[in-house]
Amino acid sequence: MAFDYDKWIRPGKLPHIWCPGCGHGIVMKGLIRAMETLKLEKNDTAIVSGIGCASRLPGYIDCCTLHTAHGRAAAFATGVKMAKPEMNVILVGGDGDGTAIGGNHFIHACRRNIDMTYIIMNNYIYGMTGGQFSPCTPTGHKASTTPYGNPDPGFDIAKLAIGAGATFVARGTAFHANQIDKLIVEAIQHKGFSVVEILDDCPTTYGRRNKYKSVIEMMNRLKEVAVPVKAAEKMTAEQLQGKVLTGVLYKEENKPEYTSEYAKVIERASAAK
């Protein structure tokens, strides 16, 4: 049966603002399917974002939403979660928002292992502002600010999240639409800070500059580079050259979660009065 997305979309909000073929819409649909699978209550669910094309996502969804300042989704979301630890708090945004201006908030949310889910749409570029390079733009690739090729190495968001202390880290792609909701479901169910990176496409500001002739070429690239973690176990280092692992990359269930730890602090402080 066709999936009923309308239930989760604010009336009159479609069509959305994203360009033809922009993967952000595919990710938003995946998130909606995940929320439906988990039967999340709209009043108990907050979606929080910063600024960017990806960060426009909460505006479309009919639940509690918060569109904040550039890079600050994690800070605002932490406030929501601390005030209402029983809420499902989901952060969404782009690679620029999350790893450039918001990089600090991102790593500290990971470090605290606060029970929230962060969906980061990595299209390797600042889409909204016209295609400036981001910390995720691969070396040698072109952006409006690196017309002769980017000299910087790009961040591996998943590795960054694991290194900083996130306890659930997964990666999918906008091409593998069917997997997006499954990864998000697992991430939301995980108690602790969970990160789901979705490799995405920005045909308008990244594709054109980097010689992708069409949205389809960009989608085909995502199809080709993605290797599920299970399949990668049987591959040689040579075969894995240039590939990107997808699926659940990391899961740790024994690390203390921040709101639970903070509740203990409140208890200790109350007893000390």
Next chain:
Amino acid sequence: MEKTLPKIEIIEKYCKGCHICVEFCPKDCLEMKGFYASVKNLEACIKCMQCELRCPDFAIKVITE
């Protein structure tokens, strides 16, 4: 048992003409007609839902029993 065909609905108000559904349909059931996606061969549809899943614009629905 006779094969039941789905109903494929394309909402032109939402379709941005990106070609994704057309290119990645495994059975070549869809085509671009002018700016919009359109059904070319409904009989071949295997109801895999890939077009509906991948459309970034909520513009295609595969309605099955």
